[in-house]
Amino acid sequence: xxxxxxxxxxxxxxxxxxxxxxxxxxxxxxxxxxxxxxxxxxxxxxxxxxxxxxxxxxxxxxxxxxxxxxxxxxxxxxxxxxxxxxxxxxxxxxxxxxxxxxxxxxxxxxxxxxxxxxxxxxxxxxxxxxxxxxx
Numbered sequence: 001x002x003x004x005x006x007x008x009x010x011x012x013x014x015x016x017x018x019x020x021x022x023x024x025x026x027x028x029x030x031x032x033x034x035x036x037x038x039x040x041x042x043x044x045x046x047x048x049x050x051x052x053x054x055x056x057x058x059x060x061x062x063x064x065x066x067x068x069x070x071x072x073x074x075x076x077x078x079x080x081x082x083x084x085x086x087x088x089x090x091x092x093x094x095x096x097x098x099x100x101x102x103x104x105x106x107x108x109x110x111x112x113x114x115x116x117x118x119x120x121x122x123x124x125x126x127x128x129x130x131x132x133x134x135x
Contacts, residue, residue: 010039010046020055030058033068035075065098 013024030036031045035058038045047055054075061071074094077087 010048011052013038013045013047016047016052016055020059022055022059027055030055030068033072035068035072064095065102066094070094 036051038047
């Protein structure tokens with residue numbers, strides 16, 4: 001009986017924007033691109049438990065750097081394979097690829113940081129030389 005109630009539970013847009021700290025515009029955008037399918041009652045959108053889980057997954061995917069089309073593909077895999085095996089394999093592959101991409105970005109940023117620090121050190125040394133000549 002409790003399972004039935006939670007399956008029929010729904011949330012209004014203001015409840016979800018508050019819970020997930022996102023804007024109504026963001027939720028409407030996710031709906032426009034097909035990531036969410038809230039039920040309509042007049043002008044009111046009612047989001048299901050499925051939509052709520054999808055919002056959590058979308059936000060996690062965005063935080064991890066995935067694009068909305070990539071997230072859509074992964075969510076579609078779940079819809080196509082309720083066992084989740086296909087989705088899990090795909091998420092693992094994409095996660096590993098994203099990890100490699102981030103590691104490369106970190107390495108590039110570390111090189112830029114070292115170059116900036118070296119430049120700063122040289123400029124400080126040069127400024128000290130100029131200042132000491134003026135005295």
